[in-house]
Amino acid sequence: MTIPADLKYTKEHEWVRIDGDTATIGITDHAQEALGDIVFVELPEVGRQLSPGEAFAVVESVKAVSDVYAPVGGEVIEVNNLLESEPEKVNTDAYGEGWIAKVRMNGDTVELLDEATYTTYLEE
Amino acid sequence: MSELAKTPLYDEHVALGGKIVPFAGFAMPVQYPAGALKEYHAVRADDGGGLFDISHMGQIRVRGAQALDFLQYVTSNDVARLVDGQVQYAALLNDDGTFIDDITTYRLAEDHYYLCVNAANRHKDVAHLKAQAAHFDVHIEDESERTTLLALQGARAASILAPWVNIDLGAIGYYRFATADIEGRKVMISRTGYTGEDGFELYLPNALAVSCWRALLARGAAPIGLAARDMLRTEMGYALYGHEISDAVTPVEAGLMWITKLDKGAFIGRDAVAARLAQGPRQRLIGLRLTERGIPREHYRVLAEGRPVGSVTSGMFSPLLGTGVALAYVDSEHLAADNLCVEIRNRAIPAERVRPPFVRSRVKKG
Incomplete structure (x- = not known):
């Protein structure tokens, strides 16, 4: 299982890559592994305003339906439409082609963990 | 999970990296490291x-001079139509016509039968059968705990199994069985399954479980967990107790009148089923195929013109169709509706009614 050092994490197992005022969001390797084969991703609408902690996307595996929560507040500016045809990218490339949405941040966030803290959190 | 029962293959599942979950009181593999989708394709290809450990299921032997009369009375299907070496799908019904269980009946001889029952219903079934047996010259024996049941399913099942058994598998037709000798022990092999593919189910003494499991994997069968098994059976429209059938529905609603022979003579539940058939069922089990993206799940509502008219009993993403499919109970007056939807997260996703199986069955019929 990989936990890249350049990302931030949530206790709900999302990752966020912050670049200026843009946050790219996905679910962690741990999350995709726990869910199993992802067969469906429901993406948010571009333009939607998110509050931190709000459920904004859904990933469905063969057996389970799971909400994805916004690590940061702000406006959805782009979504990964590739996941509509290839939802398995969430399994095979969770931190890359498996990204879910990009958000223009308004400054509000949930508690974001660094790599070391998330690693410890997973071990607990 | 210390209170869960284990099949004789539990350690094999753990060694293969199987993800173990509780199921019907057993610790069972829901999937192996390949994952449910790959396992599904390993059977459908x-x-x-694919090789399934389904030893959690129950086996009940019925013997005695009145075994036929007994089974005619306690099961819904016409056991008199069976010949030696034939298998029949049937229901055990309550007096009110609802399901105690769905079973398969194997005829070894006119006075000797073998029943395969659902794991979760086994104790209930045995108690019911023993209570009914008081009125017949028949002996009931629960052999579940000494029996390992494997399912080998897929187009290559016969070629995987053939070198390992001393009988001609080609001579076993669909829903027929034969007895083979393996390592000096008797093994019952039936051409049956729960996947819609050609294949076999093998009833083994527990002592053969590990060697048989390993031998079939070594011949190229892939281990398949419960998640893929459920996908395979749902795609075929096969009923699963606790989902499509239960003690709340009769064969009339479930579309299982083909295993309920009202003209065979008296049997438990007959009068109630006949009455339900005459009055017409309030709901019917149907197949739905979503025409837009989404995955229907159990208990999701079925809508017609925005109003709830039914509910999903089993739903899945069909990898072969690339779309969501569901089995659902729908109110009788809406069966012909051309505007059915499944409600997914407050959105009405359009669905078309289709007659299962959702994908082509490849069992070797006839």
């Missing part, structure tokens, strides 16, 4: 071959 044109060169498919």
Whole structure:
């Protein structure tokens, strides 16, 4: 299982890559592994305003339906439409082609963990 | 999970990296490291071959001079139509016509039968059968705990199994069985399954469980967990107790009148089923195929013109169709509706009614 050092994490197992005022969001390797084969991703609408902690996307595996929560507040500016045809990218490339949405941040966030803290959190 | 029962293959599942979950009181593999989707394809492929441990299921032997009369009375199907070496799908019904269980009946001889029952219903079934047996010259024996049941399913099932058994598998037709000798022990092999693919189910003494499991894997069968098994059976429209059938529905609603022979003579539940048939069922089990993206799940509502008219009993993403499919109970007056939807997260996703199976069955019929 990989936990890249350049990302931030949530206790709900999302990752966020912050670049200026843009946050790219996905679910962690741990999350995709726990869910199993992802067969469906429901993406948010571009333009939607998110509050931190709000459920904004859904990933469905063969057996389970799971909400994805916004690590940061702000406006959805782009979504990964590739996941509509290839939802398995969430399994095979969770931190890359498996990204879910990009958000223009308004400054509000949930508690974001660094790599070391998330690693410890997973071990607990 | 210390209170869960284990099949004789539990350690094999753990060694293969199987993800173990509680199911019907047993610790069972829901999937192996390949994952449910790959396991599904390993069975559905044109060169498919998957091996399932289904030893949690129950086996009940019925013997005695009145075994036929007894089974005619306690099961819904016409046992008199069976010949030696034939298998029949049937229901055990309550007096009110609802399901105690769905079973398969194997005829070894006119006075000797073998029943395979659902794991979760086994104790209930045995108690019911023993209570009814008081009125017949018949002996009931629960052999579940000494029996390992494997399913080998897929287009390659016969070629995987053939070198390992001393009988001609080609001579076993669909829903027929034969007895083979393996390592000096008797093994019952039936051409049956729960996947819609050609294949076999093997009833083994527990002592053969590990060697048989390993031998079939070594011949190229892939281990398949419960998640893929559920996908395979749902795609075929096969009923699963606790989902499509239960003690709340009768064969009339479940579309299982083909295993309920009202003209065979008296049997438990007959009068109630006949009455339900005459009055017409309030709901019917149907197949739905979503025409837009989404995955229907159990208990999701079925809508017609925005109003709830039914509910999903089993739903899945069909990898072969690339779309969501569901089995659902729908109110009788809406069966012909051309505007059915499944409600997914407050959105009405359009669905078309289709007659299961959702994908082509490849069992070797006739």
